[in-house]
Amino acid sequence: MIDKLEMFIAVAQEGHFGRAAVRIGITQPSLSAGIKQLEEQLGVQLIFRGSRYGGLTPEGQATLVWARRIVGDARQLREEMRAKRHGLSGQLRIAAIPTALTWAARLCHRFNAKHPKVRFTILSRTSIEILSMLDNLEIDAGISYLDNEPMGRVSMEPLYEERYLLVCAKGARFAGREHVGWAEMAGEPLCLLTPDMQNRRIINRNFAAVEVTPEAWIESNSTVVLMATVEAGGWMTVLPEDAARFHASGKNVDLIPLIGSEPAHSVGLVAxxxxxxxxxxxxxLREARRLGGDA
Incomplete structure (x- = not known):
């Protein structure tokens, strides 16, 4: 039944039989047959069907909760038995907010040095996507904000407190300053992360606190794009300190602390x-605790 529950979870997440079949690597007829067999075993209809996927029935919604729990337990059993036989090994899937990707790399490097049989997949996602992927068993852990939006029932290990720097080209208006206030950036040409990013929502609140509406002429979900735009000249951006220092290495830009912001937000590992x-x-989680303690 485990394989059929995994099929059901895939269909529920994708909202489409064809995409769900591609995701788990089987044919669509095999997927449809598996869902039908699961419904027969449980004695209820799980999915509304017409010419296409019509959503989950009330029984399907209840089954989805159980399916995630059962599949999660089954995966845990396999992991524990493998660890007893071979030591720590396998694949860890981690999604991180874009501004924390350097911390994801740092954590995986430290972990792999102690457990070389473990491989990693690191993805860049928004904080909302990370929570959804955890719920849907698509990732094993995430790196996201711990104190800004509802997290639900998760395990958490803080890594660092997020503080912000203004990034501008050498010779720009604020270049060489010891610090800059948020209010001073009124009317300045900015390139910022897209509004779906929690980091951007935090930045917007900092501007709102000093009654400034940021002039974001360029928006991107990539910190690489933001830094390249700044380096090209004429633009500024705001980034968390660690991400700013990583991207600024070797580039002709200045990093200037921003003052007068709301309290720093905690970023950490969630599972x-x-x-x-x-x-x-x-x-x-234990390695994240050590890394956070060293920060």
């Missing part, structure tokens, strides 16, 4: 709450 965690995930 689905489970007691106990798989051996690999428990070790990752």
């Amino acid at each position: 689905p709450w489970r007691e106990p965690h798989t051996p690999v995930l428990e070790s990752l």
